[in-house]
Amino acid sequence: MTTALYSHPDCLNHVNPARHPERVDRLRAIMAALEAPEFAALERREAPLADLAEVLRCHPQRHIDTIRAALPETGQVALDGDTFVSAGSLTAALRAVGAMTAAVDAVMADEVANAFCAIRPPGHHAETETPMGFCLFGTVAIAAKRALDHHGLNRVAIMDFDVHHGNGTQDLLWNEPRVLFASTHQMPLYPGSGAATEVGATGNILNCPLPPGTDGAGFRRVMDRDILPALDAFSPELVLISAGFDAHRADPLANLAFEAADFAWATERLCDIAALHAGGRVVSTLEGGYDLAALAESTAAHVAILMEQGG
Secondary structure, three states: OOEEEEEOHHHHHOOOOOOOOOOHHHHHHHHHHOOOHHHOOOEEEEOOOOOHHHHOOOOOHHHHHHHHHHOOOOOOEEOOOOOEEOOOHHHHHHHHHHHHHHHHHHHHOOOOOEEEEOOOOOOOOOEOOEOEOOEOOOHHHHHHHHHHHOOOOOOEEEEEOOOOOOHHHHHHHOOOOOEEEEEEEEOOOOOOOOOOOOOOOOOOEEEEEEOOOOEHHHHHHHHHHHHHHHHHHHOOOEEEEEEOOOOEOOOOOOOOEEOHHHHHHHHHHHHHHHHHHOOOOEEEEEOOOOOHHHHHHHHHHHHHHHHHHHO
16 A cells, blocks of 8 residues: 655645744655655645534634634734744645644555645644644644544554644643544743643543653653553554654754654654554654754655555
């Protein structure tokens, strides 16, 4: 089987103010990198527009209404100090949710081995009723809930290696024992959550904070010691990845020192877990990463491993 790539031009229509780090060029850089000959075998699929019922798996209607009411005809409106919406933001966010839910459906139907969703805005900071951290909807949490409630799975694992803690994913799934949410992230750093003592209502959350300056070797030690054994013991039927690449040493928003090869290594290990327990089913979605060259290189390394494992 093949690896699917989900994206949509509507994701370019979420436009942040000038000099905002979460900019349209992030997606352009990724898509340009994935046009290289080694990615010719990717099965490129258009992300559908998610039905609002999918968003309602995790967010109340008033959350959607708040975002819709804020949309400007031109320019941007600030939802907080970091998070903005433009005229195309809601549609872009619904394409992001649609990409993930369609990707889950495709891997569950054995149409493809695994999938990567090249989307924006990202999602892992959006809490139940609070858009924040550049994020509007909890995309990966919504995908997990679809896998559980639509496909009838009992155990879904989410691994988040973004440099910032996925506080939104944690908030949305705090009381969901069928999901194991594991995260490596720099601490201290925005958003300030993600201490090892935050374990979820049923012990379903595993936070592994990393001190500033941690390099790829330190990341691999934590993965090998803490996260991979926990994922293995959980025996997930589906593995989801919040693939943020801002732990790269070149990223301007944080202070970890990973290389593209470290993301490739983590991807391979997560695919190994999926191969053991989930029939190889992996769905990954773009989160952070703000140095364009590092983002493109790291994403390409991540997708190359998905293709290798799914081939």
